[in-house]
Amino acid sequence: MSLTLTRALWHYRGFIxxxxxxxxxxxxxxxxxxxxxxxxxxxxxxxxxxxxxxxxMRTRLPGMNSPYAYSVFLCAGLLTWGLFGEILQRGQTVxxxxxxxxxxxxxxxxxxPAITVINALVNFAITFSIFLIFLxxxxxxxxxxxxxxxxxxxxxxxFATGLGIIAGVLxxxxxxxxxxxxxxxxxxxxxxxxxxxxxxxxAAIRPWMALNxxxxxxxxxxxxxxYGQAPDWRTIWPVAVLAAVLCVAxxxxxxxxxxxxVDEL
Amino acid sequence: xxxxxxxxxxxxxxQYPGQWSRLxxxxxxxxxxxxxxxxxxxxxxxxxxxxxxxGIVGANGAGKSTLxxxxxxxxxxxxxxxxxxxxxxxxxxxxxxxxxxxTGRQNAVMGGQLLGLSLEEIARLMPAIEAFAEIGEYxxxxxxxxxxxxxxxxxxxxATAQRPDILIVDEALSVGDSYFQxxxxxxxxxxxxxxxxxxxxxxxxYAIQTVCDRAILMDSGRxxxxxxPVDVLDYYNAMMAEHNHQMIRQQALADGRVTTISGTGEAxxxxxxxxxQHDLPADTVEVGEPLRLQVRIRANVALSRLVLGFLLKDRxxxxxxxxxxxxxxxxxEQLTAGEEVTYCFSFPARxxxxxxSVSLSLSREDSHLDKNFEWRDNALIFHVFNTRQEDFVGSSxxxxxxxxxxxxxxxxxxxxxxxx
Numbered sequence: 001m002s003l004t005l006t007r008a009l010w011h012y013r014g015f016i017x018x019x020x021x022x023x024x025x026x027x028x029x030x031x032x033x034x035x036x037x038x039x040x041x042x043x044x045x046x047x048x049x050x051x052x053x054x055x056x057m058r059t060r061l062p063g064m065n066s067p068y069a070y071s072v073f074l075c076a077g078l079l080t081w082g083l084f085g086e087i088l089q090r091g092q093t094v095x096x097x098x099x100x101x102x103x104x105x106x107x108x109x110x111x112x113p114a115i116t117v118i119n120a121l122v123n124f125a126i127t128f129s130i131f132l133i134f135l136x137x138x139x140x141x142x143x144x145x146x147x148x149x150x151x152x153x154x155x156x157x158x159f160a161t162g163l164g165i166i167a168g169v170l171x172x173x174x175x176x177x178x179x180x181x182x183x184x185x186x187x188x189x190x191x192x193x194x195x196x197x198x199x200x201x202x203a204a205i206r207p208w209m210a211l212n213x214x215x216x217x218x219x220x221x222x223x224x225x226x227y228g229q230a231p232d233w234r235t236i237w238p239v240a241v242l243a244a245v246l247c248v249a250x251x252x253x254x255x256x257x258x259x260x261x262v263d264e265l
Numbered sequence: 266x267x268x269x270x271x272x273x274x275x276x277x278x279x280q281y282p283g284q285w286s287r288l289x290x291x292x293x294x295x296x297x298x299x300x301x302x303x304x305x306x307x308x309x310x311x312x313x314x315x316x317x318x319x320g321i322v323g324a325n326g327a328g329k330s331t332l333x334x335x336x337x338x339x340x341x342x343x344x345x346x347x348x349x350x351x352x353x354x355x356x357x358x359x360x361x362x363x364x365x366x367x368t369g370r371q372n373a374v375m376g377g378q379l380l381g382l383s384l385e386e387i388a389r390l391m392p393a394i395e396a397f398a399e400i401g402e403y404x405x406x407x408x409x410x411x412x413x414x415x416x417x418x419x420x421x422x423x424a425t426a427q428r429p430d431i432l433i434v435d436e437a438l439s440v441g442d443s444y445f446q447x448x449x450x451x452x453x454x455x456x457x458x459x460x461x462x463x464x465x466x467x468x469x470x471y472a473i474q475t476v477c478d479r480a481i482l483m484d485s486g487r488x489x490x491x492x493x494p495v496d497v498l499d500y501y502n503a504m505m506a507e508h509n510h511q512m513i514r515q516q517a518l519a520d521g522r523v524t525t526i527s528g529t530g531e532a533x534x535x536x537x538x539x540x541x542q543h544d545l546p547a548d549t550v551e552v553g554e555p556l557r558l559q560v561r562i563r564a565n566v567a568l569s570r571l572v573l574g575f576l577l578k579d580r581x582x583x584x585x586x587x588x589x590x591x592x593x594x595x596x597x598e599q600l601t602a603g604e605e606v607t608y609c610f611s612f613p614a615r616x617x618x619x620x621x622s623v624s625l626s627l628s629r630e631d632s633h634l635d636k637n638f639e640w641r642d643n644a645l646i647f648h649v650f651n652t653r654q655e656d657f658v659g660s661s662x663x664x665x666x667x668x669x670x671x672x673x674x675x676x677x678x679x680x681x682x683x684x685x
Binding site: 012014022100176260263 | 278279284287288291334337338339340341353355357358361362364366367371374375378379381382383384
């Protein structure tokens with residue numbers, strides 16, 4: 001079953017890539033600076049966090065003396081969370097937003113979430129390369145160990161995509177799902193060690209934090225970019241399994257409900 | 266290639282009493298279903314041969330668009346099957362997926378990709394798309410600056426850039442100016458000659474009659490009738506007139522035509538004849554010959570008001586001339602039950618060569634849609650010949666006269682005179 005989906009995606013690759021390009025262009029179509037805004041936004045964000053937290057609030061992480069330590073810590077978690085959040089949030093509305101197109105045109109529906117995910121990846125690639133440049137400029141780039149982020153990212157993308165498609169399909173039938181996901185994302189963000197480190201939490205809470213699949217991912221990025229440590233794979237692989245299960249579940253749900261979905265749009 | 270076989274097709278939408286019962290059904294798939302099925306299409310069977318053009322007519326909500334969506338593949342059938350041979354192109358809505366901020370060219374590329382075309386194919390087709398749309402330099406302007414007609418020109422050009430094996434059109438052609446309408450019909454006719462099967466939904470009688478070989482009448486999700494477009498459209502027309510207390514019957518006439526009679530029957534046409542100046546029945550008529558249409562009717566019940574109308578139609582069913590006693594300001598009022606009336610319309614047959622039909626209607630008001638006592642299509646048939654007048658083309662003889670003035674030619678000898 002995934003073979004036909006893959007073939008459909010391949011055949012419509014032109015449409016998918018064209019849509020990604022178009023969506024990217026559409027955002028800055030009538031602006032003077034154009035794509036520069038894509039770069040300016042993460043630059044501003046990194047500057048704000050560096051100035052506010054590292055300089056003004058004198059926040060220090062245990063064992064780290066660099067003035068940039070906290071912004072590196074924060075950006076490593078925040079930018080990757082942004083990717084996760086964007087895939088999930090746009091995934092849950094992808095079928096609703098394109099309802100009319102789904103009803104009126106016969107094309108593989110699976111293209112729509114593919115466009116969403118690739119779009120989010122493009123945005124992420126831009127912001128994350130700014131982050132990498134920031135690391136290089138502040139002499140905090142961890143070296144080749146940064147490549148460890150790639151498999152972690154893959155796990156995270158799979159996790160977000162599976163979850164996003166499930167939410168997207170369910171949202172067509174139960175609009176509550178969309179509302180719920182938005183609330184969930186807020187809680188989820190604060191229950192993931194992005195702004196704070198788990199080391200600062202009371203010991204009683206820490207085992208509970210480990211149940212959050214986003215925790216090991218965020219910690220892995222922070223470890224790589226702040227401490228130059230390889231991720232603790234023992235904490236990553238359960239998330240990888242969960243991501244795989246979610247992706248399969250998403251495909252099954254999508255295949256089973258795609259026809260009925262059109263009736264509800 | 267190009268044929269469509271539809272058998273036992275049905276489509277039902279699930280209706281739940283509330284969102285909670287849907288959730289309950291999802292979570293407990295073994296229990297009894299909590300939804301009711303609302304059937305919008307049922308028992309649809311037909312077969313379209315390659316190269317055939319079929320029009321689907323019917324009232325709003327009869328299931329026409331759902332049927333097209335099912336064949337186009339965007340909606341899945343609940344039961345039955347559709348076998349379509351070849352590439353299906355569906356124009357269910359033109360300009361779908363156009364982005365207003367992008368240029369016509371960019372949108373055309375996108376539209377092509379959405380149809381599954383590769384960039385090379387689109388690049389190859391682009392000159393033809395531009396030429397057909399005839400929007401000139403606007404092709405490189407954002408679509409938001411387009412008029413709706415221009416948008417539709419571009420969308421149609423993209424959608425028909427490649428000849429499909431099966432073309433499905435839903436009302437899409439009723440927009441745009443008449444020049445482009447003609448042009449798009451011409452393209453559809455060309456496709457047909459090359460073997461494309463056409464399935465079209467339209468409320469435009471002209472479109473169905475001139476393009477289609479066959480028409481299918483849909484009513485409440487079922488096929489009510491199929492056959493030659495003229496007969497189906499006459500039947501549909503009668504069906505639309507009034508839904509209550511109606512009888513509709515069709516009779517085959519001696520020459521193979523079908524007459525459709527419908528109405529409440531509160532008044533009926535007893536006799537209708539077309540007479541020439543010698544008071545003889547006029548089957549054949551000379552261009553310009555004075556004619557009289559004599560109609561005898563009977564009021565079967567007491568009627569407060571009665572209007573008789575007639576409509577001349579050409580071979581294709583196009584209205585040529587129609588008038589009624591309401592518009593002639595001679596409606597009858599207060600008829601008693603059983604009263605009989607004879608009407609006599611006289612007019613000269615200023616018509617072109619060919620055969621014509623006369624439809625008659627008995628109603629209370631101007632329109633037969635309000636209170637239709639009897640509507641009779643093809644009540645009379647006559648043929649117009651031209652042996653006396655000059656030969657001319659078209660369906661009406663206007664008897665033009667000509668006056669010609671020849672002007673003396675001016676000599677181009679002055680140096681200032683330049684030819685334009």
